[in-house]
Amino acid sequence: MKHTIKELEDIASQIRRDIVRMVHGCQSGHPGGSLGCADFFTALYFEVLNYNTDFKMDGIGEDLFFLSNGHISPVWYSTLAHAGFFDKSELATFRKLDSRLQGHPTTHEGLPGIRVASGSLGQGMSVAIGAALTKRLNGDKSYVFTLHGDGELQEGQNWEAAMFAPFHELDTLICSVDYNGQQIDGPTKKVLSLDSLQAKFEAFGWHVINTDGNDMQSIVEGLHYAKTLTGKGKPILNLMSTQMGAGVDYMMGSHKWHGTAPNDEQLATALAQLPETLGDY
Amino acid sequence: MKKYTYTEKKDTRSGFGAGLHEAGKKNENVVALCADLVGSLKMDAFIKDFPERFTQVGIAEANMIGIAAGMTIGGKIPFTGTFANFSTGRVYDQIRQSVAYSNKNVKICASHAGLTLGEDGATHQILEDIGLMKMLPGMVVINPCDYNQTKAATLAIAEYEGPVYLRFGRPVIPVFTDPDQKFEIGKAWMVNEGTDVTIIATGHMVWKAIEAGEKLAELGIDAEIINIHTIKPLDDEAILKSVKKTGCVVTCEEHNKFGGLGESVARLLTTELPTPQEFVATNDTFGESGTPDQLMSKYGLDAVNIVEAAQKVIGRKK
Numbered sequence: 001m002k003h004t005i006k007e008l009e010d011i012a013s014q015i016r017r018d019i020v021r022m023v024h025g026c027q028s029g030h031p032g033g034s035l036g037c038a039d040f041f042t043a044l045y046f047e048v049l050n051y052n053t054d055f056k057m058d059g060i061g062e063d064l065f066f067l068s069n070g071h072i073s074p075v076w077y078s079t080l081a082h083a084g085f086f087d088k089s090e091l092a093t094f095r096k097l098d099s100r101l102q103g104h105p106t107t108h109e110g111l112p113g114i115r116v117a118s119g120s121l122g123q124g125m126s127v128a129i130g131a132a133l134t135k136r137l138n139g140d141k142s143y144v145f146t147l148h149g150d151g152e153l154q155e156g157q158n159w160e161a162a163m164f165a166p167f168h169e170l171d172t173l174i175c176s177v178d179y180n181g182q183q184i185d186g187p188t189k190k191v192l193s194l195d196s197l198q199a200k201f202e203a204f205g206w207h208v209i210n211t212d213g214n215d216m217q218s219i220v221e222g223l224h225y226a227k228t229l230t231g232k233g234k235p236i237l238n239l240m241s242t243q244m245g246a247g248v249d250y251m252m253g254s255h256k257w258h259g260t261a262p263n264d265e266q267l268a269t270a271l272a273q274l275p276e277t278l279g280d281y
Numbered sequence: 282m283k284k285y286t287y288t289e290k291k292d293t294r295s296g297f298g299a300g301l302h303e304a305g306k307k308n309e310n311v312v313a314l315c316a317d318l319v320g321s322l323k324m325d326a327f328i329k330d331f332p333e334r335f336t337q338v339g340i341a342e343a344n345m346i347g348i349a350a351g352m353t354i355g356g357k358i359p360f361t362g363t364f365a366n367f368s369t370g371r372v373y374d375q376i377r378q379s380v381a382y383s384n385k386n387v388k389i390c391a392s393h394a395g396l397t398l399g400e401d402g403a404t405h406q407i408l409e410d411i412g413l414m415k416m417l418p419g420m421v422v423i424n425p426c427d428y429n430q431t432k433a434a435t436l437a438i439a440e441y442e443g444p445v446y447l448r449f450g451r452p453v454i455p456v457f458t459d460p461d462q463k464f465e466i467g468k469a470w471m472v473n474e475g476t477d478v479t480i481i482a483t484g485h486m487v488w489k490a491i492e493a494g495e496k497l498a499e500l501g502i503d504a505e506i507i508n509i510h511t512i513k514p515l516d517d518e519a520i521l522k523s524v525k526k527t528g529c530v531v532t533c534e535e536h537n538k539f540g541g542l543g544e545s546v547a548r549l550l551t552t553e554l555p556t557p558q559e560f561v562a563t564n565d566t567f568g569e570s571g572t573p574d575q576l577m578s579k580y581g582l583d584a585v586n587i588v589e590a591a592q593k594v595i596g597r598k599k
Contacts, residue, residue, distance in 0.1 A: 130351020160344035
């Protein structure tokens with residue numbers, strides 16, 4: 001471990017503060033899923049992923065990460081800033097004119113750490129597969145990680161990709177699903193049930209593991225365990241239970257905060273629950 | 282009228298297959314993907330020599346475009362292959378976000394474009410693909426005119442850094458361009474110099490424009506014929522120079538007149554040099570089953586249609 005669990009939890013707390021402040025600052029964006037995945041991003045970037053902050057698009061010899069559900073950009077931007085890809089002061093420009101921190105992640109403005117645009121859902125797994133194929137051709141043994149929303153799995157392209165990866169034995173691919181059971185119009189069970197994602201992915205030939213995405217110990221151990229499963233002919237799916245809005249009591253567990261910004265009073269309430277650990281931007 | 286002859290007929294898709302094979306030999310970073318149409322795309326030679334650099338994706342075009350975008354990360358140059366319909370309309374959003382907006386070095390190679398796909402009918406005969414692709418910021422759009430030009434274009438796009446849409450077709454047509462030509466993206470080819478009317482043609486319509494030029498010569502009309510193989514970026518300079526001389530223009534394409542080459546030319550001329558123009562193109566319609574020749578005739582894409590359009594547009598000159 002590069003950090004103690006407590007240290008990682010402190011980083012996640014700061015990232016959560018950044019998320020609500022960023023979304024409040026432009027009065028738009030997606031706080032719910034961002035907060036729910038703050039622990040995953042912390043574990044990934046501060047414990048698991050092997051990368052250079054001197055960003056190179058080709059990422060030769062580095063682990064790569066692709067965010068497929070691009071609307072949770074605030075959590076990624078804050079994580080990248082604290083990991084050293086760019087100065088955290090830039091977080092104040094989120095969703096504002098002339099910013100590199102677009103509403104949804106993009107390579108277009110040259111923000112370090114991002115390798116493909118996402119936002120229109122369902123495309124990230126295919127891109128990650130392509131990157132993993134190129135690593136295989138290049139003899140590059142590093143890993144390719146992704147994150148997907150659970151509602152996002154309603155997009156058909158995911159299942160084209162889910163069929164492809166095991167068939168081609170892409171066993172350096174570690175995909176995680178933000179399994180919070182919520183989407184814009186309500187619970188996934190009511191909008192279009194995903195039923196058993198574990199059974200679906202296992203039937204497609206994936207090695208599925210389950211983690212608690214809001215328990216730092218569970219997610220760190222889960223991602224390390226996922227790495228030990230690589231090289232065995234199967235891609236790995238981390239089915240990661242989370243709470244939308246995790247860390248802010250009034251946002252938790254409801255789809256209401258999928259894409260709504262807090263007002264001044266709500267911001268103050270949220271920040272009171274999230275200790276400032278690394279210094280606000 | 283300059284004399285053009287041919288000794289053989291070949292399909293442009295075979296020019297792509299030959300070009301891909303040669304590009305693969307030249308550059309080990311060239312990789313190919315196909316969505317269950319290897320034979321139709323003439324990828325066999327590439328696959329035989331570079332099996333590890335070929336990915337069979339299955340009937341999953343959206344996944345193929347995404348994989349191609351991802352493969353550029355780490356330095357590969359992916360060429361995707363399927364029919365034009367499934368290369369564009371079916372995967373527009375994947376191309377828009379993962380390729381064009383992300384500025385990925387993907388070459389989207391599309392066979393069976395237009396009516397000349399023939400008997401399969403309108404589900405497969407896309408006449409909107411040039412429009413779809415040219416609307417995407419940064420996308421290069423190329424529609425070569427014969428086997429040799431398609432092969433040369435395939436080699437050229439392998440060396441170009443950025444997303445490209447390469448459109449070609451199924452029917453065997455005359456091979457009349459130089460087998461050793463150097464293909465310059467965005468540079469028009471002067472097929473025949475003339476003074477009375479400018480005929481601008483792309484793809485399969487270039488040979489028909491040559492046939493039309495011969496008929497016009499018999500009628501005493503001296504046609505300038507320009508091959509625009511690169512619809513985007515358009516060779517503004519070549520078009521303006523010609524139209525300044527002739528004062529009228531006919532555009533010819535196996536594509537809907539809405540969104541195609543003709544509209545690109547009209548946009549240029551209306552801002553720079555307002556000029557009478559006639560469109561030889563399909564008129565806001567889907568195709569249907571039939572032989573390629575029957576379809577080109579029924580939908581007004583024959584040499585005779587170019588001759589008529591030339592006569593009409595000359596009559597509109599002030």
